Amino acid sequence: MTQALDAILEIFTWVGFGAAVAFGVVAVIVWASDGSWLPADAYLDEDGRTIRWIDSDGEVNSAPLAEEDHHRVSAERTGRIWYRHGWHDRMRFTRRPPVLRLLTGLAVGALALGVLASGLSLVAYFVRVAPA
Secondary structure (H helix, E strand, O other), X not given: OHXXXXXXXXXXXXXXXXXXXXXXXXXXXXXXXXXXXXXXXXXXXXXXOEEEEEOOOOOEEEEEOOHHXXXXXXXXXXXXXXXXXOOOOOEEOOOOOHHHHHHHHHHHHHHHHHHHHHHHHHHHHHHHHOOO
């Protein structure tokens, strides 16, 4: 029984730490490749389907507003957006991509699994070695 428990804890330790490194590396790649996004106040056009903002260079940009994003624009027809620095007419409503939060959560969860399995392995070792 103890050998099976040791093997299971060892597997969970390696899987946890390995997955944490893998998800962490992918999260860093996604973060680095995302580029720079700057905040701006955007205004809904008269047609109700186009959102406009002024970037850091003073240029007016516009992008079509999807139907599912209309709730993000307030009653005053304004909203906070993030636009891509150095690009025209590219915006989103979040600073970082949603997949980055998922990858970071998976990396932290896998790290917690590895630490927990390592801790349980140490506890099992000392319980087994302790004099009765």
